[in-house]
Amino acid sequence: MRAATWEMRSFLGASAAIAVAFVLALAYLASSTGVATAGYEAQRLQATRDELRRRNTLLELELAKLDAPARIDSEAKRLGLVRVPFIPVVQAEPLTARK
Amino acid sequence: MAGISATRLRTIFALFAVLSIVLSARVVYWQTVARGGLLERARGQVVSDEVIPAQRGTIRDRSGAILAATVELRSLYAIPSRVKDKPAAARSLGVLLGRDAAPILERLTSGGEWVFIQRRLPETTSEAIAKVRIDGLGFIKEPKRLYPNEDLAAHALGFVNDDGVGQGGVEGWYDEVLRGVNGTLVVERDPADRSIAVGLREAVAPRHGADVTLTIDLVVQTSAERELRAAVERDRAASGAIVVIDPRDGAIRAMASYPTFHPAGIAAADPASMRDRAIAWPYEPGSVMKVVTMAAGIETGVVTPTTTYEDRGYADIGGRRLLNALGRAWGPTTMTQVLERSANAGAVFVGAKLGGQRLSDAIRAFGFGTRTGVDLAGEANGLVRPLAEWYPVDVGTAAFGQGLTSTPLQLAVAYAAIANGGVIVRPYVVASWRDADGEHRTAPAAVRRAVSAGTASALRDMLVSAVDNGLAQGARVPGFSVGGKTGTAQIPSPDGRYIDDDYISTFAGFFPAVDPTFVAVIVLERPRSKLFGTVTAMSTFRAVAQDTLRYARIQPDRKP
Numbered sequence: 193m194r195a196a197t198w199e200m201r202s203f204l205g206a207s208a209a210i211a212v213a214f215v216l217a218l219a220y221l222a223s224s225t226g227v228a229t230a231g232y233e234a235q236r237l238q239a240t241r242d243e244l245r246r247r248n249t250l251l252e253l254e255l256a257k258l259d260a261p262a263r264i265d266s267e268a269k270r271l272g273l274v275r276v277p278f279i280p281v282v283q284a285e286p287l288t289a290r291k
Numbered sequence: 292m293a294g295i296s297a298t299r300l301r302t303i304f305a306l307f308a309v310l311s312i313v314l315s316a317r318v319v320y321w322q323t324v325a326r327g328g329l330l331e332r333a334r335g336q337v338v339s340d341e342v343i344p345a346q347r348g349t350i351r352d353r354s355g356a357i358l359a360a361t362v363e364l365r366s367l368y369a370i371p372s373r374v375k376d377k378p379a380a381a382r383s384l385g386v387l388l389g390r391d392a393a394p395i396l397e398r399l400t401s402g403g404e405w406v407f408i409q410r411r412l413p414e415t416t417s418e419a420i421a422k423v424r425i426d427g428l429g430f431i432k433e434p435k436r437l438y439p440n441e442d443l444a445a446h447a448l449g450f451v452n453d454d455g456v457g458q459g460g461v462e463g464w465y466d467e468v469l470r471g472v473n474g475t476l477v478v479e480r481d482p483a484d485r486s487i488a489v490g491l492r493e494a495v496a497p498r499h500g501a502d503v504t505l506t507i508d509l510v511v512q513t514s515a516e517r518e519l520r521a522a523v524e525r526d527r528a529a530s531g532a533i534v535v536i537d538p539r540d541g542a543i544r545a546m547a548s549y550p551t552f553h554p555a556g557i558a559a560a561d562p563a564s565m566r567d568r569a570i571a572w573p574y575e576p577g578s579v580m581k582v583v584t585m586a587a588g589i590e591t592g593v594v595t596p597t598t599t600y601e602d603r604g605y606a607d608i609g610g611r612r613l614l615n616a617l618g619r620a621w622g623p624t625t626m627t628q629v630l631e632r633s634a635n636a637g638a639v640f641v642g643a644k645l646g647g648q649r650l651s652d653a654i655r656a657f658g659f660g661t662r663t664g665v666d667l668a669g670e671a672n673g674l675v676r677p678l679a680e681w682y683p684v685d686v687g688t689a690a691f692g693q694g695l696t697s698t699p700l701q702l703a704v705a706y707a708a709i710a711n712g713g714v715i716v717r718p719y720v721v722a723s724w725r726d727a728d729g730e731h732r733t734a735p736a737a738v739r740r741a742v743s744a745g746t747a748s749a750l751r752d753m754l755v756s757a758v759d760n761g762l763a764q765g766a767r768v769p770g771f772s773v774g775g776k777t778g779t780a781q782i783p784s785p786d787g788r789y790i791d792d793d794y795i796s797t798f799a800g801f802f803p804a805v806d807p808t809f810v811a812v813i814v815l816e817r818p819r820s821k822l823f824g825t826v827t828a829m830s831t832f833r834a835v836a837q838d839t840l841r842y843a844r845i846q847p848d849r850k851p
Binding site for chain 2: 235250254279
């Protein structure tokens, strides 16, 4: 009985140690795989971010082109608009005095 | 077994033992002595050592509008061995790229393992090509400097060459600020060329170039360039330049040269068009220099605005007779009228009273003969000969702007001194730049006092009278006070004489004259219209002044 108990204990001890080692190995593998996957995901996101930044710069440049005074000037001419030779400015002082 | 003798067994055992020892020794060698070399070779297969390029900074106008920016565009390459039907691929690409298919096919059949088809494609084109999905084609991204306003402010901006180095203008002067510093990345990569997150990774981040903000105003610049181009074309002039600066601090609001070029298409540009005439064109300025002579006269007390002399249409000095324009005699003439009528004899009268030393000192005090110090590449000095080299007649000719040279920017700085109360300011084109350390602002710099505030005030009144009552009436702006002066100068030939019928026409002025906010100088080379182009120069000044005043929302100071 004593011998059986000792053998049983040894068996259980060894089994537990193997199980713990197995679980630890699995955990390590899972963690390594997780880090690698996260790394690839980070890289993909980085590439997406860079592409979005690039497209944003292209859009900003497009906007600058459309906002260019020279383009607006030529569009206005194309639409038949003409430049006002003189813009009358209402002086504030006489209006204030009248009030 | 019985047939194998003990000796044979021993021999076989010894052989295996020796082999084991040799193999073990070899393993020990590879694991110890040659370990480094093996690791290096293994590392070389999976580790990539690459440069992370720094992004070149953006250039903006004073309101934040983009004038130049760098963006990565896709370049199309081919691995010809993987392109199945080369003629069909060349035809498709020819249509999409808007090019002849023959040179594309030539590249595909050149025998190269890897060839560029076209670099830095417009985004729409590269997207269209990507959709076609031709085997053996691919894209890599390459940086490209883009200028959304095309040739606007080309000379002030400069350009970036194929090596990414800025040349001319702001791109050249501020190249180190704009360029930044490249970073490096050492990383292990998997067979799909993805970096391994748990592997080796050594990175030095790039320091991107600073974003630069100019003093140039896109609206004023557009107006200046439009009017300059129209003036040059209308008068069939050889070239022209225009400068608009704020006299209070020297900030350049507009600066243009014509003919011009497109900074993004430098390979196709005419070299003559790349010269920035505003800062690198020294020419004889002519009568606009009478203002400097008059400033010296008033400052030293030899004349006042009301001092009168008898104008006979000429003046004798140094044994030479110097004539008024068209030889016209004006009779009794005040100093104010000298500027109104642009009388050469009057300028000689003041010059003679001053003498060479004081006139030469005044010319140099206003900044002629030395660079203004503007923060742009390629500025010229202009030429003012040392006094020891002056002949007696030079006192007379220098008094009305002959025998010396000036750039349009130097003239603008001199007129700015008159407009701001007598102080020479250093002109500048970069207002600030922003990098990782924060914002760096350019501090406006007063260089020296050229004349007293009283003299500057008297000159402003005289120049306003020149526009209101004199030859410069073409520069009047309804509703605003304007001061200014015309100048028509002959062009010297290589043999020291002047070329017949070729002139350089200038108008320099400030507005609104009661509290000058802008100084503008317009120069036209060899205009072909009547009156040597002065009318065109004045009308160009007026148009730019009207646009600028309207845009700056400056209240009129007169009844129109």
